[in-house]
Amino acid sequence: MxxxxxxxxxxxxxxxxxxxxxxxxxxxxxxxxxxxxxxxxxxxxxxxxxxxxxxxxxxxxxxxxxxxxxxxxxxxxxxxxxxxxxxxxxxxxxxxxxxxxxxxxxxxxxxxxxxxxxxxxxxxxxxxxxxxxxxxxxxxxxxxxxxxFLADDEQRTRGIDLIVSRDRIRIPPRAVDPTAKNFCWLDMQMALFEAGERGAEWAVLTDEAGYLAEAAGANIFAVIDGTVVSPDSGCLEGLTRRSVVDLCSELGLPAELRRVHADEFRAAQEAFMTTTAGSIMPVRSVDGIPIGGRNGPGEISVRLHNLYWEKRWGGWHATPVRYELAV
Ligand SMILES: Cc1ncc(COP(=O)(O)O)c(C=O)c1O
Structure with a gap:
């Protein structure tokens, strides 16, 4: 597709x-x-x-x-x-x-x-x-x-090269609550610099125990044993994440919010990130290794991406802009 x-x-x-x-x-x-x-x-x-x-x-x-x-x-x-x-x-x-x-x-x-x-x-x-x-x-x-678009057409088409940060962890929820979308970005920004240094484009951060939290400015997803999974805590409750869960049920795909260890993530069939500024962003490699043994986005990631845009442009959860307010 x-x-x-x-x-x-x-x-x-x-x-x-x-x-x-x-x-x-x-x-x-x-x-x-x-x-x-x-x-x-x-x-x-x-x-x-x-x-x-x-x-x-x-x-x-x-x-x-x-x-x-x-x-x-x-x-x-x-x-x-x-x-x-x-x-x-x-x-x-x-x-x-x-x-x-x-x-x-x-x-x-x-x-x-x-x-x-x-x-x-x-x-x-x-x-x-x-x-x-x-x-x-x-x-x-x-x-x-x-x-x-945080990831442009070309990046989303070929898939993003992602790292799991080794240098940084996501700031712990007891320090700064990640569900309250806030200005504290230093952990994520430093992980992005690490990604650049390691020849990648984006970074995901874990907690102290190695469980995924979220990517810099985006939620993280994996497809593991046919189920679409994303962390249930330690991250922003993304509206795009919620949309993906809705889209999965529409497509009859099992979806689950749960803890995901970085080792389990690296062995996943597919991975993608979600954010308002870029929608669904397929991943092609994690720590330099092609995800799912492919060299490109997974099929489920692309199906979700396309359905997201089709439904949006079809009026899903849409509030028309009141252009008459322009003066
Ligand atoms: C840290 C972080 N996590 C997740 C997201 C994704 O949230 P949403 O899908 O609501 O844009 C964002 C969005 O900017 C973010 O900054």
Whole structure:
């Protein structure tokens, strides 16, 4: 089965054509300090703890063919993340959604990567006041840019070269809760550099005991004895991961969230990663060894990838963008 070249479709299909927009929004739109602006005018105060301490939670939702995907699911996850780190979102769920719609509408995007955050914000003046979460001035920021494929058509078609990081482990959940999507990326970024040094393109991190947690910016899956498996803990509860589990049941494929040891992973028949910014990304090698003895993506990975895009473009979990909000 040929993998759908989703990037090419977005660049050429009339239903993906960008709508008329103010040229100032050509590179994207942002919402900062309570106003909309072109993305290149957006900035963050130096003393925002989001910047200084990676003290923030965020979420990313995608738009394709003029519709958000699982918008309510992303907003619900974001609300849980805010509660988990004790920041107050200054906006209601409805107003938050309206801002996200307006960002996409202003830039006229039919395919978009839409990011938003609430940061801890400006710290209170006295150190002793830092013990109280209510003393911080939490801040909301957001932006929308043209859709981002973390793995392009070519990479998804041939499969990604992945390593299991030897140098790093995923930050333990008791230190930073990975289910609250947050700014702490250093473990994952350093593992990505390790991947580069080892001649690969991407890295997956384990916990201290060698069980898979997640890849840098993506959930990890394997096909083991015909079952599609992914870690049940130590990772973000990805919306794309949830979509894959749904797609498996539609295809009659057994799927299970459970602990997966790195050794079991290396011996899997197939592997792939999932993330909003890139969808389902097949893997072709792990630690330099072709996965499943092939030199390319596995059949189940490609079937899931293609069904994901077909269903999305067919209106699955779609919320049409309110383009009338553009001014
Ligand atoms: C650490 C991490 N894990 C998993 C994911 C995948 O989550 P989702 O499918 O909701 O985009 C992401 C997405 O950015 C991520 O940053």
């Amino acid at each position: 040929e993998l759908i070249r989703a990037e090419e479709v977005m660049a050429s299909h009339p239903e993906h054509e960008r709508l008329a927009h103010d040229p100032a929004y050509a590179f994207g739109s942002a919402y900062v300090a309570d106003h909309f602006c072109p993305i290149y005018e957006a900035s963050v105060p130096l003393i925002d703890c989001g910047f200084m301490h990676a003290d923030a939670v965020y979420d990313v939702v995608s738009v394709s063919r003029g519709a958000f995907f699982r918008l309510e699911g992303h907003q619900a996850r974001f609300a849980r993340a805010c509660d988990a780190i004790r920041v107050r979102n200054p906006f209601s769920r409805e107003r938050e959604a309206e801002i996200l719609h307006e960002l996409v509408a202003r830039a006229g995007l039919r395919d978009a990567y839409v990011w938003w955050t609430v940061t801890r914000g400006q710290p209170p003046m006295g150190r002793s006041e830092m013990v109280n979460a209510a003393n911080f001035d939490n801040r909301f920021y957001a932006f929308a840019v043209p859709f981002v």
